[in-house]
Amino acid sequence: MIDLVRVLARQMRDGTVAAVLNRAGKSTGRGSSWTRARVRHLRNQQSIEPYREGERM
Template structure:
């Protein structure tokens, strides 16, 4: 991930630097340089055959929240390095018939309100 994304993930996870500071792109870069960790190169993710949650949503013609639901129900395989980190989705998994079927089934489905007394308005 780019340094700014790593900083955002660390801050969302309430992780601070050794001195108690919040993470910034510069602080992540400094730590990476101290430990000889290579910087993220643009296009690296695509070379590994990975797509973002938003890219998966576009490919499946659903919303990003629907992609999250597909991941939660294990219809779409995905990995997350740690809580709050971006999901890593393999592009080839988006072509699997079961994934396409699950996405298509959700495409026109509206989430229920959870209230059994709520009725649908038929237009």
């Protein structure tokens, strides 16, 4: 999951990442659905950089 969020976070904002994860049927470690805040928390814990408009990898 962390690797997936790492890839998605470089391409889209946290709210959009949460929507993609939910549509894919992925849940958090505690079985909850993803929210913008949960994605942001995971990014912060794992030192994953956020999406920045206009930036490309």
